[in-house]
Each structure stands twice: as structure tokens, then as C-alpha cells.
Amino acid sequence: MPDGRKLVTLRDAATYITKLPKAEHAAPEWQAAMEALLLVADLGGPTMFARIGVMRAINRHVARVFNPDRKDTHWGRRKLARDR
Template sequence: MSWQQFFRDPIELPDGRVLRSLRDAGEFIQMLPKATQDRLEWQAAVQALITVVEHNGDTLPVRMAIVRALNASRTERRRGGKPPETTTRSDKRKFNLERKHPIFTIDRQHRFTTGRLV
């Protein structure tokens, strides 16, 4: 077990601090509020951290997980604490079928056909 492994590229935090090693990352995650630690992004970061420490693996998965969790937190703050909206594939398909342009349409063979303005 080696907590002293360093990231190839240190992780810069929004408050200006820098995470340089796995130990720094672990201590940072432990300092987060319990509600933040319970979020799925941070749980994935902790799992990646533990796996890398136990198997002396590459630090890149940990870096990616932490950066992803930090970005998710920033996005949430920008949206006012609301979870990001998700759309399913069927919702997108339904939206595209309802959205028709009076001049151009696309037929089943994905060719443009022109219509008339009435």
C-alpha cells in the first residue's frame, strides 16, 4: 500500500489548493462534508483511490474520478443545488418527431425533401 504515489499532473482545487499525491487526495475527501462524500461521484473517487492504493496502480483513474466529482459539484452549484436534468433516448426521439420544419423535412432514408410554404 503506497499513499505516497504522486499524480503526474497535480489536481488544482477551486479554492487554490493543489492535490499532489494520493495521501493529499484522501485527506481532501475526508475533509468534505458527509453529504458531499455520500454523492455517487465522490464514492466513485474513493473507490478508485482505494483500488489504486491497494494494488499500486496508475494514479490516472483517481485523478479522473476526482476531477469528474469536482466538475459535478461545480455544475450543481451553478444550477442552484438542483440535480442535472437527464433526458432519455426515447425523450430525444419523441422531441425530434414532434419538431417539424415547414420547409424542410427528412424522410426515412435520411434525405432532405422540400416542402411548400402555404
């Protein structure tokens, strides 16, 4: 969490979402997170869906940056018959 707390249970996540300001609460990311929480709580869906929804909503203002230095090259190039 941005303030240092941790969401341990689904109830913690639900109370956190309901206590958000109205403008932030209406954001599409938080709406999707609430939908995922309801799916897990009511229908017994995979808890990973709820976790992913909440994490995406919390980090929605963080820009994802591609770092080309981290890209690993392939182990080796395939050798063609014409290059022999």
C-alpha cells in the same frame, strides 16, 4: 481545487475527501473517486484512474456545453464517380 489549493499526492486527495461534509461526501461522484483512490493505493492500479475520479467529482456541478463553432470540417468531400 475550488479554493486554489493543489492535490499533489494520493494522500492529499484522500485527506481532502475525508474532510468533506457528510452530505457531499456521500455523493456518488465522491464515492467513485474514493474507490479509484483505493484501487490505486492498495492494488497499484493506474494513477490516472484516481486523477480522473477526483477531477470528475470536483467538477460535477459544471455543465458540459457543446460548442458547434469549434467543430472542424473534414478536409474534403469524397468525389463519387456518378458526380463526374
